[in-house]
Amino acid sequence: MPEPILADPAALRRTPLDAWHRAQGARMVPFAGYAMPVQYAPPPALAARCRGGVLAEHLHCRTRAALFDVSHMGQAWLTGPGAAAALERLVPGDIAGLPPGHQRYTLLTNAAGGILDDLMVANTGEGRLFIVVNASRKDADFAHIAAALPPGVRLEPLADRALLALQGPEAAAVLRRLCAPAAALPFLGVAALPVAGTDCLISRSGYTGEDGFELSVPAAGAEALAEALLAEPEVAPAGLGARDSLRLEAGLCLYGSDIDTETTPVEGGLAWTIGKRRRQDWGFPGAAIIRAQIESGPARRRVGLRPEGRAPVRAGAPILDVDGVAVGTVTSGLFSPSLNAPIAMGYVQRACAGPAIRLALHLRGAAVPAVVVRLPFVPHRYVA
Amino acid sequence: MPATPTPEIRYSRDHEWVRLDGDIATVGITDHAQTALGDLVFVELPAIDRTLEAGEACAVVESVKAASDVFAPLAGKVVETNQAVVDEPAVVNADAEGEGWLFRLELDDPAAVDALMDATGYAAFLEEEGA
Numbered sequence: 328m329p330e331p332i333l334a335d336p337a338a339l340r341r342t343p344l345d346a347w348h349r350a351q352g353a354r355m356v357p358f359a360g361y362a363m364p365v366q367y368a369p370p371p372a373l374a375a376r377c378r379g380g381v382l383a384e385h386l387h388c389r390t391r392a393a394l395f396d397v398s399h400m401g402q403a404w405l406t407g408p409g410a411a412a413a414l415e416r417l418v419p420g421d422i423a424g425l426p427p428g429h430q431r432y433t434l435l436t437n438a439a440g441g442i443l444d445d446l447m448v449a450n451t452g453e454g455r456l457f458i459v460v461n462a463s464r465k466d467a468d469f470a471h472i473a474a475a476l477p478p479g480v481r482l483e484p485l486a487d488r489a490l491l492a493l494q495g496p497e498a499a500a501v502l503r504r505l506c507a508p509a510a511a512l513p514f515l516g517v518a519a520l521p522v523a524g525t526d527c528l529i530s531r532s533g534y535t536g537e538d539g540f541e542l543s544v545p546a547a548g549a550e551a552l553a554e555a556l557l558a559e560p561e562v563a564p565a566g567l568g569a570r571d572s573l574r575l576e577a578g579l580c581l582y583g584s585d586i587d588t589e590t591t592p593v594e595g596g597l598a599w600t601i602g603k604r605r606r607q608d609w610g611f612p613g614a615a616i617i618r619a620q621i622e623s624g625p626a627r628r629r630v631g632l633r634p635e636g637r638a639p640v641r642a643g644a645p646i647l648d649v650d651g652v653a654v655g656t657v658t659s660g661l662f663s664p665s666l667n668a669p670i671a672m673g674y675v676q677r678a679c680a681g682p683a684i685r686l687a688l689h690l691r692g693a694a695v696p697a698v699v700v701r702l703p704f705v706p707h708r709y710v711a
Numbered sequence: 712m713p714a715t716p717t718p719e720i721r722y723s724r725d726h727e728w729v730r731l732d733g734d735i736a737t738v739g740i741t742d743h744a745q746t747a748l749g750d751l752v753f754v755e756l757p758a759i760d761r762t763l764e765a766g767e768a769c770a771v772v773e774s775v776k777a778a779s780d781v782f783a784p785l786a787g788k789v790v791e792t793n794q795a796v797v798d799e800p801a802v803v804n805a806d807a808e809g810e811g812w813l814f815r816l817e818l819d820d821p822a823a824v825d826a827l828m829d830a831t832g833y834a835a836f837l838e839e840e841g842a
Contacts (some may be wrong), residue, residue: 366749381775382750568749572775637753639773662752662775669753691755691771 342398343489343546347553351564352379359462361399364566377563384565385572385664388535389705392495393565394556397534401465402488402543405456405472407480414448414456417475419592419611421602427452430515430530433600434592435468440613440620441588442595444468445580449517449530457517457528457543459490461582489549494539494573496708497561502529502540505555509540514709523555524548534570536577536707575659575670578631578702584642585629585658585672593620594674596629596702627655628680631702632671634688634695637662639669645689646673646697654679657688663704670704671697720808721824722833723784725766728808734821736785737812740772743837745807749774751800756792756814763787763816765823770813772803785823787816 339362342348348355351373353364367379377387387393405414411423420433430449434442444464449457460468465484473482493501503510506522512531519528525548533539544552556562571581580586586595591613598621605611609618634640639662646655660671671688679686682701687694721729726744730737745751753773763769763783770781792814796802803811818824828836 380750382752385775568776638755638771639753639775639778641778662773664752664775 340399342396343549344396344398344491344553347550348396348564351557353564353566356567358567359399361462363399364396364564366566366568367564369564373557373563376560381566381568381572382664384563384569387563388495388537388565388569388573389665390496391563392493392497392501392539392559392561393535393569394553394562395492395494395565395570396489396553397492397541397570398489398549399462400490401460401462401468402485402490403458403460403469403472404483404485405458405480406454406483408454409477410454410456410480411450413476413480414458414472415605416610417472417612418446418448419601419605419614419617420448421604422448422450422456424602424604425450428517430517430532434586434597435471436592436611436613436617437588438612439588440591440593440616442582442586442590442592442597443471443588445582445586445597447530447532449528451517451519451528459541459543463583485543487546489544489546489552491542491544491549491552491556492533492535492539493542493556493562494533494535494537495561496537498537498539499710501556501559501561504559512540514711523552525552527552531710534577534579535573536579536703536705536709537573538708538710572661572664575661575672576663576665576703576705577707578672578704580629580672581659590629590674591617591620591625593617594625594627594629624677627674627676629658629672629674630680631700631704632657632660632673632686632688632697633700633704634660634669634671634690634697636695637669638690638695640671640688640690640695640697644671644673646675646679647687647689647694648679649685649687651687651694654686665705672702675699721784721827721829722836723782723827724836725782725784727781727784729784729824729827731818731821731824734818735790736787736816736818736821736824738781738784738814738816739812740781740803740807741833742807744779745804745811748772748777748779751803754796754800754803754813756797757789759789759792761789763789772800781813783816784827785816785818786820787818789814790817791815
C-alpha cells in the first residue's frame with residue numbers, strides 16, 4: 328500500500344510535545360503523517376511509577392491516570408450565526424440542541440449513508456462550536472465542512488494547538504489539584520479554564536472508557552502542561568499502543584478500521600448518535616438509506632467477539648458460522664490486557680449478530696471458535 | 712543490557728538466534744527482536760517432529776498490537792519446544808537469548824550454521840538496518 332507521506336521520516340509532522348516524548352523514552356512511529364509515541368521506556372524515576380510498554384501503560388490507565396498526546400487530531404472553531412444549523416446539514420447529531428458547555432459525539436456522513444469521519448462537537452457558548460476530528464481525516468473533513476458553510480459561518484482550523492488526554496480513575500483527583508473547576512465538570516462537559524498558567528479548553532471525555540479529560544492548549548503551553556500533569560504522582564505517559572487497546576476494550580470505533588465510507592451508522596451500531604429531532608427532519612447526508620436501515624434492519628452489524636484460547640485474531644480475519652460459511656470480517660482485534668484474553672470487533676450478517684451466538688474466526692489456516700458478546704468488553708466508568 | 716553473547720551463538724537476518732550443541736540447535740528470537748516487538752502476550756510453537764525448511768515460517772510471537780512470524784534459521788526436525796514461553800510469553804521479553812528459547816531442531820546439516828552471522832556480524836547488521 329503506498330503511503331507517500333510516511334516514506335521519508337524527515338517529512339513527518341511533529342506535535343508540540345515531540346521533544347518531551349523523547350525525554351520520556353518514547354518510541355516514535357509514523358501515524359497519520361505524524362511522528363507519534365507508540366509506547367515509552369521511561370527514565371528510572373518514572374519507571375518506578377509505570378515501567379512502560381503497551382501492557383503497563385494500558386493497566387496504568389485502568390488503575391491510575393495516563394497522559395496521552397493526541398495533538399495530531401484536528402481541532403477547529405466553527406463560528407458565526409447559524410453555525411450549528413450549518414453543521415447539522417453534514418451530521419445526524421443534534422447540534423442545535425447541544426447546550427452551552429456540552430460536547431457530543433457525531434458523524435460526518437455521505438450521500439450513501441457511509442461515514443466520512445467521527446468527531447466531537449462542543450458548544451462553548453456565544454454561538455461558537457469547537458470540533459475535534461481524526462488526524463487521518465482532518466484535511467478532508469475541514470475541506471468538506473468549509474465547502475458546505477453559508478456566508479457568515481467560518482471554519483477556523485487550529486494548527487497551533489496541542490491536545491492532551493488525561494485518562495483513568497485518578498484523573499479527576501489529579502486535575503482537582505491543578506484546576507478544581509475542571510474536576511467538577513460533568514461527563515461531556517466543556518469549559519475554558521487555566522491549568523498550570525495556560526488557558527485550556529477542557530472537556531470531560533476521552534477514548535478509553537475511563538473517566539478523564541481532554542485538554543486543548545496553545546502549542547506554546549503544551550510542554551508546561553504536560554510537565555505539570557506528569558509532576559502528579561498518579562500520572563504516567565501512555566502511547567498510541569495503549570490508546571488502541573483501551574479503546575477496543577471500551578468497544579469504541581477506530582475510524583478507518585471499524586467504520587469508514589463503506590459502513591453506515593446503523594451497521595456500525597452508532598444509530599444512537601442520530602438525534603431525536605434529526606429523526607424527524609432527516610436532513611443529513613444519506614438520511615434515506617440510514618432511515619431505511621433503522622426501519623428494516625441493516626444487512627450486517629458491528630459486534631464484539633471473544634475468541635477461545637489466547638491467540639489474538641487481527642483485523643481482516645474472516646468470520647465464519649458454525650458450518651464454516653463466511654458471514655463477516657474482523658475489523659479490530661488484539662490481546663486485551665485487562666481481560667488477559669483476545670478480543671475483537673467485526674461486522675457479521677444480521678442473523679449472526681446476537682449475543683452468545685457461536686461463530687469461528689479464520690486464523691492461520693484454522694478456525695478459532697468465538698462467541699458474540701455485548702460491547703463494551705470492559706465496562707465504561709465515566710463520571711456520573 | 713543483553714548478556715555477553717557466547718561465541719557459539721549465531722544470528723539470522725530475521726532476528727532469530729541459534730545455539731548449537733552437537734546436531735541439536737536451540738532457536739529463539741534475539742534480544743533486539745523482543746525489544747522491537749514489546750511485551751509479548753502470545754507464543755505459538757511448531758509441532759514436535761515437524762520438518763522445517765530453512766526460512767520457513769514455523770512459530771508466531773505476538774504483542775498486544777501485532778503478530779510476527781518466526782522463521783526456521785536452518786533446516787531440520789523439531790525435537791523439543793519450550794512450554795514455559797507458551798504459558799508465560801513475558802519470559803521471552805525477560806531473557807530472549809536464554810530462558811526464552813522457543814524450540815530445538817535436529818539439524819539436517821549442522822555445518823549450515825556457519826552461514827549465519829556471529830555476534831559481531833549481527834551487531835553490524837543491526838546498525839545497517841538502522842536499529
